[in-house]
Amino acid sequence: MPTPTPSLYHDVAEVLISEEQIKRRVAELGARINKDFAGEQILVIAVLKGALLFLADLMRHIDLPLAVDFLAVSSYGTGTQSSGVVRILKDLDEPIEHRHVIIVEDIVDSGRTLDYLLRLFRQRHPATLHVCALLDKRDRREIDVPIDYVGFEVPDAFVVGYGLDFAEHYRQLPFIGVLKPEIYQ
Numbered sequence: 001m002p003t004p005t006p007s008l009y010h011d012v013a014e015v016l017i018s019e020e021q022i023k024r025r026v027a028e029l030g031a032r033i034n035k036d037f038a039g040e041q042i043l044v045i046a047v048l049k050g051a052l053l054f055l056a057d058l059m060r061h062i063d064l065p066l067a068v069d070f071l072a073v074s075s076y077g078t079g080t081q082s083s084g085v086v087r088i089l090k091d092l093d094e095p096i097e098h099r100h101v102i103i104v105e106d107i108v109d110s111g112r113t114l115d116y117l118l119r120l121f122r123q124r125h126p127a128t129l130h131v132c133a134l135l136d137k138r139d140r141r142e143i144d145v146p147i148d149y150v151g152f153e154v155p156d157a158f159v160v161g162y163g164l165d166f167a168e169h170y171r172q173l174p175f176i177g178v179l180k181p182e183i184y185q
């Protein structure tokens with residue numbers, strides 16, 4: 001029986017990072033976190049919604065006592081350009097004081113979102129504060145932010161899939177890809 005092709009796939013111009021590559025890299029990141037935080041309990045904070053798939057896969061590779069919390073921010077409208085304004089849509093459920101916190105982000109672009117979050121969280125006095133980002137779009141950085149664990153560097157192009165959206169679409173694609181130019185117009 002032929003595999004049906006979902007229509008979303010017709011919008012993809014290029015696969016930048018395959019499902020296999022993501023799987024391998026996420027397992028490596030998990031292994032590094034296990035090693036670096038051996039003997040500790042950690043609190044993993046995922047930034048919604050883009051980090052959803054990354055978190056789900058990453059945590060299955062973490063063999064440490066772990067708690068998860070979520071934070072929702074908005075820094076983009078429906079387009080591909082940052083508004084430059086970060087707004088908290090949903091704050092954490094739990095205090096982070098004295099805890100080993102790892103922020104899980106989908107992508108660091110200008111760095112504004114992460115810079116804002118790091119400042120906010122530092123005020124809450126965690127024991128340690130680290131950042132794990134699936135993608136790093138380094139060429140676009142406006143604010144220098146420390147990223148402790150990086151999945152992949154990506155070029156200056158708007159990417160979708162594996163949690164990342166364009167106007168809330170394409171998050172479920174199992175790979176990281178670039179859409180055909182006519183879709184972004």
Ligand code: IMP
Pocket residue numbers: 050075076082105106107108109110111112113114137157158159160164165166
């Ligand atoms: P920054 O504040 O400019 O670093 O942007 C961070 C947020 O913008 C990310 O968490 C994403 O939600 C979104 N973003 C930045 N670049 C992309 C992209 O190429 N595709 C999808 N979302 C992106």
Ligand code: MG
Pocket residue numbers: 047048049050051106107
């Ligand atoms: Mg995001």
